Amino acid sequence: MKKILTNKDRTAFNQIIWITISWMLIGVAIAFYEYSVLLSPYVNFTNITLRELITSQLIATFIAGLTGGTVTVIYFQKWIRTKPYGQALIMIIAVYSAVCLAVSYAAGCYFYSQQTGMPPFSKDVQNEILRFISGVEYLRIYIFWLFIMLSTIIALLVNDKYGPGIFIDFLLGKYFRPRREERIFMFLDLRSSTTIAEQLGEEKYFHFLKEVFKDVTPPILYAKGEIYQYVGDEIIVSWKMHNGLENINCINSFFEIKKTLSSKSAEYLTKYGIVPEFKAGLHYGHVMAGEIGVVKRDITFLGDVLNTTARIQEKCNEFGVNILFSKYLSEKLMSPFNDFSPKQIGEISLRGKQEKVILFTI
Numbered sequence: 001m002k003k004i005l006t007n008k009d010r011t012a013f014n015q016i017i018w019i020t021i022s023w024m025l026i027g028v029a030i031a032f033y034e035y036s037v038l039l040s041p042y043v044n045f046t047n048i049t050l051r052e053l054i055t056s057q058l059i060a061t062f063i064a065g066l067t068g069g070t071v072t073v074i075y076f077q078k079w080i081r082t083k084p085y086g087q088a089l090i091m092i093i094a095v096y097s098a099v100c101l102a103v104s105y106a107a108g109c110y111f112y113s114q115q116t117g118m119p120p121f122s123k124d125v126q127n128e129i130l131r132f133i134s135g136v137e138y139l140r141i142y143i144f145w146l147f148i149m150l151s152t153i154i155a156l157l158v159n160d161k162y163g164p165g166i167f168i169d170f171l172l173g174k175y176f177r178p179r180r181e182e183r184i185f186m187f188l189d190l191r192s193s194t195t196i197a198e199q200l201g202e203e204k205y206f207h208f209l210k211e212v213f214k215d216v217t218p219p220i221l222y223a224k225g226e227i228y229q230y231v232g233d234e235i236i237v238s239w240k241m242h243n244g245l246e247n248i249n250c251i252n253s254f255f256e257i258k259k260t261l262s263s264k265s266a267e268y269l270t271k272y273g274i275v276p277e278f279k280a281g282l283h284y285g286h287v288m289a290g291e292i293g294v295v296k297r298d299i300t301f302l303g304d305v306l307n308t309t310a311r312i313q314e315k316c317n318e319f320g321v322n323i324l325f326s327k328y329l330s331e332k333l334m335s336p337f338n339d340f341s342p343k344q345i346g347e348i349s350l351r352g353k354q355e356k357v358i359l360f361t362i
Contacts, residue, residue, distance in 0.1 A: 008222040015073045019152055020065025026148060027061030028054055052114055060107035068099050068149060076153055082214060096149055100142055101133070108132055170291075175299050178290035184244035184282065184329065185305060186225070186254070187313040188216070190233040191277045200272060209233060212276045215264060216257045223253035228301065238301065241284065241332075248333055248340055251362065254280045254323055281313025282325035284332065312359060319345055319361070327358035 031053040075095070079088040108129040109120035118124050132138055169175060190196070190212070197205045213230065220227060220235075224243035228236040237253070244250035257278060261268070265275040285305030292300040312324050330342045342360035349356050 008218070011222050011224075012073050015156065016066065016069040019069035019072065020062065022152075023065040023069070023148065024058055024061040027057035031057040052111065056107050056111040056114075059110055060103050063106055064099065064103045064145070067103070068096070069152075071095060071099065072149065072152060072156070077156055080153060080157060081217075092150075092153070093146070096146060097142075100145060104133060104138060104141070105129060170299065175289055175291045178288045180286055181289045181301075182241050182284065182286050183289075183301065183305070184239040184241060184250045184284040185228075185301075185309045186237040186239075186250060186280050186282045187309050188235040188237065188254075188257070188278045188280050189313055189316075191279055193233040196274055199274070204272070208272050208274070208276075211268075211271075212261075215260055216278070219256035219260055220253055223249040223256065225249070225253055236306075244284070245332060250282055250329075251323070251325070251333065251340070254278070258322070278322070279313060279316035280323045281309050281311075281316065282323070282329055283309040283312055284326075284329050308357065312357070315348060315359065319359075321345075321361045324359045324361055327360060330360045 031050070035050045035053050076088075076092050079091055083091075109125065112118075112125045112128040112132075113120045113122075116122075116124055116128065190209075196208070200208055213235070216235070217227065220237055223239075224246070225237045225239055228238045230236075239250050261276055261278075268275045283305055285303060285308070287301040287303035287305055289299060289301050291297050308326070312326060316322060316324055324345065325342070327344075333340055333342075340362070342362050345359045345361055347356050347358050
């Protein structure tokens with residue numbers, strides 16, 4: 001059965017839903033807080049019910065979650081990744097200001113209509129909305145939700161860095177002590193990198209690599225991959241087993257990368273006279289995962305699977321293919337639900353390894 005949603009669409013949809021739910025929960029918490037303030041003996045104005053406060057907050061945060069969440073996922077993340085931070089921040093605040101104004105107006109129509117008993121678009125209701133938007137209270141709300149929105153963007157970017165679900169594990173201290181995990185690894189290596197570097201020169205080659213990495217990162221993230229390291233012109237990607245096996249994400253991500261670079265071939269030829277191409281080696285196995293470092297703490301993986309994956313990737317040139325993976329991984333990927341037809345290359349002795357590994361391509 002053909003997939004209705006791509007990995008990219010599914011990732012964006014899930015992020016928007018989580019942002020909407022999170023913001024609605026924050027809105028409910030604010031409603032309870034504001035109601036508790038109204039019940040204070042120091043406040044005389046108490047003709048607002050808890051139900052009205054919660055309803056107005058839910059309306060505001062639902063609209064904000066869907067609109068703001070969609071804009072954040074589709075545009076804000078992209079701007080932060082591809083533009084100077086100062087420029088991206090100015091663009092984000094400008095769009096946020098417009099969305100905040102629209103949401104406040106929509107919520108105000110409901111709230112003041114309930115308070116005055118007048119229709120939402122009556123002159124009295126509109127005057128109340130104008131008074132609110134031009135007052136200090138609106139400024140307080142504006143700054144508070146600006147902080148929430150920027151925190152959301154930071155959370156999404158940190159989640160990108162560590163991979164789906166890893167940020168939460170990091171916060172909970174899951175990797176504070178080393179733990180044994182089974183993971184899939186992919187070593188992506190830029191073909192003819194030395195020749196390209198000599199042809200372009202250091203500065204232009206740096207911009208070339210930066211643009212290539214920018215273009216290949218989204219297909220990796222959409223396939224639930226975790227970018228473990230950038231090593232020169234090489235990218236090391238990791239998957240938790242269930243994420244990598246699902247929909248053959250670990251293999252499909254490579255072909256999505258090829259598709260992305262191919263779609264931008266004209267741009268690369270115009271700028272650099274070269275279309276980037278990657279080769280990849282994949283394998284899976286057990287690693288020790290844990291936090292290492294003090295000032296720059298990060299999660300590190302140690303295990304023989306990384307060395308073997310690197311050796312597999314080195315064999316791509318020898319066999320004239322762009323992707324190689326081990327028999328062990330191939331067997332894991334085989335499923336009646338997957339359209340997967342690997343081709344066996346043969347039994348190969350890997351450099352520095354006594355055990356022979358059977359390699360496949362596709």
